Amino acid sequence: MKKHAIRLHNNNLDAHLIFHATPTLPKICPYNLYEHQWYLTEDKNAVGFPIEGENYEMYVTTTELIKEKGYEGLYLYCKYIDIKTNSIKDKLKNRGYKYSSLEQAWTKEINEDEVEEEKNMVAQWIDEKCIVVEQANTIKIDSYYYLCVSNCYDHRDYLKENGFRWNGYGVKKAWVKKIPTQSLQKEEAKLLHLANIKVKVATKK
Structure with missing residues (x-):
């Protein structure tokens, strides 16, 4: 591309x-x-x-x-x-996959004896390097917040340089950054010197 x-x-x-x-x-x-x-x-x-x-x-x-x-x-x-040719997204949906906004991935639970067959099927649509198989009882799901900043036109360059995205992650009219839970207070502190901004902490819908 x-x-x-x-x-x-x-x-x-x-x-x-x-x-x-x-x-x-x-x-x-x-x-x-x-x-x-x-x-x-x-x-x-x-x-x-x-x-x-x-x-x-x-x-x-x-x-x-x-x-x-x-x-x-x-x-x-x-x-x-x-x-x-249909989209990969539709093919995954038709096979029972659901999109996890936390993991940023399409996931599906299957029996152990079905793993190889499923991998071979999905590998026809996407690179096999992008396919990860994990046991359900060992999967670690990280928790995130979305730090949303508005009323901040004068500070847009600073926000962009620090990883914020305009209208990011489906939040409209705000600069948004995805933050691991343990880093939230540290990231909020970085915004204290920005005058007149509005800050909102959200969880993914």
């Missing part, structure tokens, strides 16, 4: 930016071929976070909006899935 960085020739001027994910073919609508989702990422070699509501072939934004949301310096890319 190619990822591109955009830089204006004259950075003192505002501009509208239009990005297309798939080619436009005569008499063929791209929405009949693909499902789309646009992402942003700090590292061009890493998976980014989805932009909520941006699941169209085209993504339109402005330089003013990029500054407002703190997207400066991020990479933009689109992931599209061939509708005819």
Whole structure:
């Protein structure tokens, strides 16, 4: 998947930016071929976070909006899935997997004698390196909070540098960071010097 960085020739001027994910073919609508989702990422070699509501072939934004949301310096890319082949998510759902927001993974409980057969099936869709098998009685589930900061336009650069994401983890109109329970007080203390901000601690829905 190619990822591109955009830089204006004259950075003192505002501009509208239009990005297309798939080619436009005569008499063929791209929405009949693909499902789309646009992402942003700090590292061009890493998976980014989805932009909520941006699941169209085209993504339109402005330089003013990029500054407002703190997207400066991020990479933009689109992931599209061939509708005819179905998505991996749907295949996992159909086999009884459920998504765990805490573990950030699709999980399913099966009997020990079914493990190899299940691994072989799922390995047809995803890289086998991404498949982990654990005994149910040994799985350790870490606890997390979501630190949400709003009313913080003047501090957006600081928040971005410290791992916060705008509209992250499905929380709207806030900078959000996923925090292990044991680190919550330490992370809250880092925000004490930021004037006039609003801080909320949430658990995942």
